[in-house]
Amino acid sequence: MDSQTLMMLSEKYVAHTYTRYPVVLTRGKGTRVWDPEGEEYLDFVAGLAVCNLGHCHPNVVRAIREQAEKLIHVSNFYYIEPQIQLASLLCKHSFADKVFFCNSGAEANEGAFKLARKYAKEKVEKDRYEIITMERSFHGRTLATLTATGQEKFHKGYEPLMPGFKYVAFDDMGAVRDAVGPKTCAVMVEPIQGEGGVNCPSKGYLRALREICDEKKLLLIFDEVQVGMGRTGKLFAYEHDGVEPDLLTLAKSLAGGVPIGALLIKKGVAESFKSGDHASTFGGNPLASAAGEAALRAILEEGMLENCQKMGDYFFSKLEAVKNKFPFVQEIRGKGLILGMELKKDGSSVVQEMLKKKILINCTMGNVLRFLPPLIVTKEEIDRVVAALEEVFSNWGV
Numbered sequence: 001m002d003s004q005t006l007m008m009l010s011e012k013y014v015a016h017t018y019t020r021y022p023v024v025l026t027r028g029k030g031t032r033v034w035d036p037e038g039e040e041y042l043d044f045v046a047g048l049a050v051c052n053l054g055h056c057h058p059n060v061v062r063a064i065r066e067q068a069e070k071l072i073h074v075s076n077f078y079y080i081e082p083q084i085q086l087a088s089l090l091c092k093h094s095f096a097d098k099v100f101f102c103n104s105g106a107e108a109n110e111g112a113f114k115l116a117r118k119y120a121k122e123k124v125e126k127d128r129y130e131i132i133t134m135e136r137s138f139h140g141r142t143l144a145t146l147t148a149t150g151q152e153k154f155h156k157g158y159e160p161l162m163p164g165f166k167y168v169a170f171d172d173m174g175a176v177r178d179a180v181g182p183k184t185c186a187v188m189v190e191p192i193q194g195e196g197g198v199n200c201p202s203k204g205y206l207r208a209l210r211e212i213c214d215e216k217k218l219l220l221i222f223d224e225v226q227v228g229m230g231r232t233g234k235l236f237a238y239e240h241d242g243v244e245p246d247l248l249t250l251a252k253s254l255a256g257g258v259p260i261g262a263l264l265i266k267k268g269v270a271e272s273f274k275s276g277d278h279a280s281t282f283g284g285n286p287l288a289s290a291a292g293e294a295a296l297r298a299i300l301e302e303g304m305l306e307n308c309q310k311m312g313d314y315f316f317s318k319l320e321a322v323k324n325k326f327p328f329v330q331e332i333r334g335k336g337l338i339l340g341m342e343l344k345k346d347g348s349s350v351v352q353e354m355l356k357k358k359i360l361i362n363c364t365m366g367n368v369l370r371f372l373p374p375l376i377v378t379k380e381e382i383d384r385v386v387a388a389l390e391e392v393f394s395n396w397g398v
């Protein structure tokens with residue numbers, strides 16, 4: 001079917017929860033995607049940090065194909081090898097001792113809230129359930145995770161919100177100290193805020209959070225749904241600071257584009273989830289887990305972390321140079337290949353203009369252009385994006 005027909009049918013039959021660009025995508029390879037008419041786009045959105053390996057990585061495609069021929073799904077009543085392999089690989093390469101699998105970032109965060117409450121009641125004090133989260137955070141769209149999200153615009157219309165969440169300013173240790181009370185059981189933070197505008201905390205912030213959590217017997221939860229799996233140049237963003245959480249949530253790129261979520265758990269906490277306490281029908285099913293193992297191995301074995309660091313530094317310096325040319329660029333932020341360019345005005349028209357140049361980028365918070373290319377991106381592709389951006393800015397005025 002052609003693009004026009006498909007867009008018309010989508011308007012008619014698909015719920016209008018997304019503001020979509022007028023593009024239909026049917027095929028992808030590496031950093032490129034194509035529409036039904038064969039037009040090629042350079043993808044610096046990468047499924048919003050899902051396609052870290054690029055589109056249709058051959059090892060992921062092979063793993064899915066081979067697994068689909070053997071076994072697509074069975075109940076979690078039974079053991080399945082791909083799930084065991086993925087869990088052991090995640091534990092080997094992280095702080096974690098156990099993994100709970102689910103299907104999305106929101107679901108992984110729900111698991112973290114449940115486990116934090118259960119652990120606190122069992123191991124600390126009966127009446128502890130409150131979780132401190134950050135302003136401008138994003139943790140998902142279920143009722144609990146949108147409540148945890150420290151942005152009012154996501155709450156509107158869904159009240160009453162879940163009880164038991166408290167917000168403090170991001171990167172403000174004093175605010176965290178003031179907020180901790182007798183009912184607090186955990187502190188949850190994104191090591192770099194993605195949807196909130198690519199906000200990086202000051203050096204020492206995560207360590208200070210770790211210290212207060214230890215002092216007050218709270219669990220520290222890192223939401224690495226967006227910044228995990230190599231996005232910042234390390235497998236997990238927490239590695240940059242050498243600060244380990246008690247719980248960490250993953251989703252997005254964990255299975256190379258196949259829906260999956262995971263809650264990584266430290267020993268001593270994992271035991272609070274006992275048989276029957278939590279579950280998910282599709283969680284870690286054979287297909288998703290096989291894709292996950294192939295994706296994780298590719299990140300670790302194909303130099304993607306090194307490329308991410310190198311290309312991230314290069315891209316950052318190029319964006320800094322753009323900032324120095326155009327006074328309406330406020331700041332460049334980020335690490336590895338999650339980079340944000342804050343503008344002094346609304347950035348949505350820039351996304352539209354880049355689309356005309358066959359380049360996909362994103363804008364978050366209204367004025368922060370967000371760049372999330374696959375970790376295999378090249379210098380030439382970055383140069384193309386930067387040149388296109390300069391052209392758009394030159395025609396944009398001051």
Ligand SMILES: Cc1ncc(COP(=O)(O)O)c(C=O)c1O
Nearest residue numbers: 104105106138139140225226251
């Ligand atoms: C940091 C973070 N946490 C959680 C989520 C929610 O993930 P999902 O859409 O898979 O539920 C997102 C999605 O953008 C995210 O960026």
